[in-house]
Amino acid sequence: MAASRRPDEAPSDEQTAFLESAVERYGKATYNFALRLTENEADARDLTQDAFVRVYRAWRSFKPGTSFLSWIYRIVTNLHRDELRRHKGRYLVELPEENDSRALSGATLTETPIDDYVERQFSEPVARALDGLSTEQRRIVVLADIEECSYQEIATIVGCSVGTVRSRLHRARTQLRKLIDRHMKTST
């Protein structure tokens, strides 16, 4: 693995072009991943910013042909974990009401109004159920079911064995199903 750039080393055009390309292609995915982990827009921005700073500094360590998303998700996951350790728990600031995604027209990717309606019906219980998971469980569920990463990719991103990923995902999904059922009953 090549050494990362020293802080006092002058940036090259190639390095800047690498960053610009990465932000253009993966900025949105990274930001949304950070948003799902933190459930907070300001923290998601900070996390995304810090992740791309690391990408920029360690750009030579990226191996062409490997998954950039896995790499940056790993960076985001580590930064998020560090941040949680520093704060000894969850992020305190919750998502403000005006940032509710439903207020942002055109942001959804549903194909028909019926799909849109169904998704909205279930989105609230799922959001509450996800919120009821521990940070570690939510991280695994987001990676496995939303980002659709393989167990091996998750293990690389999270930094544990495939067996650990498997057992954590099983527990998380069991817990999630119970929570979704509960919130669906309470919402109807």
Add this chain to the structure above:
Amino acid sequence: MNDTHPTFEELLDYAHGELAPARDAALHEHLGACPDCFEAYQAELQVGNLLRAHARETERELPLGFAQALVRNATERRVSFWERWSSLLRPLAAVPIAAAILLVAYFGFARHGGTPRRFDPSYYLEDHAALAASVPFEDAAALPAMLTSDETPEGSDNTP
């Protein structure tokens, strides 16, 4: 048909495509013939679908100008706290360095003969005494002339 019903964990791994090929094929065959397991499998798929639907629902575009800010903030040189302090303190370091250079220059010059030796008259007096003692007929030598003074103390009676 495989009569062994899969566990919940196996169904989940199957839904994620994480079973070994042989077990995957066996489970695939089993699900085609066992309505209960198929229903359980569908329920797990449904949870996954709900999660992805929720993700699509809550997906955000990057905030306006954020992509440019990402590049700008990453590429601009960040000066750490220590670097800032050390740059402030750097001129102060010149003072002890200059003092050290001056001290070394002064003492080094003095040690290597830069300053003339002090004249010590006792050395020459002793040397002269030793030399005089070794001269023969020293006792016969004329006494050195006594210095006399024309000055007389006031009030003396030896005036003619």
